[in-house]
Amino acid sequence: MESHGNRAEGRANVFLGAVLDSGTGSVPVRVRNISPHGALIEGPILPAPGAEVRLVRGALRASGTLAWEAQSHAGVSFAEPIDVQAWVQRVGHAGQQRVDSLVAAIRRGETVRGGGDEPQADALAGISRSLDELCERLASSKHFPPELGEDLLKLDVLAQSLRSLARRGMR
Secondary structure (H helix, E strand, O other): OOOOOOOOOOOEEEEEEEEEEEOOEEEEEEEEEEEOOEEEEEOOOOOOOOOEEEEEEOOEEEEEEEEEEEOOEEEEEEOOOOOHHHHHOOOOOHHHHHHHHHHHHHHOOOOOOOOOOOOHHHHHHHHHHHHHHHHHHHHHOOOOOHHHHHHHHHHHHHHHHHHHHHHHHHO
């Protein structure tokens, strides 16, 4: 395997969600740092060193080899250099940015309006629906880790709270 000189050079310290695909299946991982030549990942179940893997984040993919693994952390050496900027950009569906901006406005105490003249209650109901859809997708995923069940319940409670606020706003 080719040496890449100073391994710390060009590394971006991040906390990104991704999926690690290997010959034995896929597992959710966190990317802790990333460079054009590799990444430090963290995950509950990782393949053995030497395994051929593919790191996936949204539409981005990087094939490589698991260089080492210890205590739920591993180093991935990419077969081809990647564009680090593309990997650290926010990944989400088109509606996610709208949900993020609505939640930020609510936290600032601002009146929230939808795309046109829809009232705040409709915006809250829309956020609640988005959270419900997210919860459903996560709960039905065969790769959803059971230890995150409590977090999924918290998301569901948030969705219910927003739905309740929306109903109060419609009266």
